[in-house]
Amino acid sequence: DTGVSQNPRHKITKRGQNVTFRCDPISEHNRLYWYRQTLGQGPEFLTYFQNEAQLEKSRLLSDRFSAERPKGSFSTLEIQRTEQGDSAMYLCASSLGTGTTKQFFGPGTRLTVL
Amino acid sequence: KQEVTQIPAALSVPEGENLVLNCSFTDSAIYNLQWFRQDPGKGLTSLLLIQSSQREQTSGRLNASLDKSSGRSTLYIAASQPGDSATYLCAVEGPGTYKYIFGTGTRLKVLA
Numbered sequence: 001d002t003g004v005s006q007n008p009r010h011k012i013t014k015r016g017q018n019v020t021f022r023c024d025p026i027s028e029h030n031r032l033y034w035y036r037q038t039l040g041q042g043p044e045f046l047t048y049f050q051n052e053a054q055l056e057k058s059r060l061l062s063d064r065f066s067a068e069r070p071k072g073s074f075s076t077l078e079i080q081r082t083e084q085g086d087s088a089m090y091l092c093a094s095s096l097g098t099g100t101t102k103q104f105f106g107p108g109t110r111l112t113v114l
Numbered sequence: 115k116q117e118v119t120q121i122p123a124a125l126s127v128p129e130g131e132n133l134v135l136n137c138s139f140t141d142s143a144i145y146n147l148q149w150f151r152q153d154p155g156k157g158l159t160s161l162l163l164i165q166s167s168q169r170e171q172t173s174g175r176l177n178a179s180l181d182k183s184s185g186r187s188t189l190y191i192a193a194s195q196p197g198d199s200a201t202y203l204c205a206v207e208g209p210g211t212y213k214y215i216f217g218t219g220t221r222l223k224v225l226a
Binding site: 093 | 155
């Protein structure tokens, strides 16, 4: 399978705990994106990487959120001191990164903060 | 600031009907537009991508058109089937960024 993979698929945590999600993009893709989707809404952009460089961050990405892509391959998204408002589906996507190209999405990680 | 709107928000049709879903965007200087399907609790499945220089794309029973000057795209589904029931999202890329801006989706239900 050469699609985008995300782990874990589901995460339940208590308010105040830290959580980390992982995304493995399609192997030859240079760009990697994170989006967040709440119930009944379309996905909202959080951040994206070109190789290991984080090129754009949304204002939605508060100080509690941090994303990394250390070797330009997989990426992690960490949320510190989770709040109930962080409950959402976190989606990762990747694209070739030359010009404008199609984004391929992973299955998402559903986070529930109790 | 780019904004994307999808109308209608929800649609219920009998099996076999042809239907049109609408997407509008405020800034016409987009790089491309992509239509997705999303089943409940699942990720996004790409349906069609239209580059800014293209007018339409077709795949099976699906046809998507793009009119950049008016900031509109339509997704046409022919001979709808119960398996088409899902939420359909459109997303635009650009201008000046490679991130996608999504609409809120159209929730489609095809009745058998």
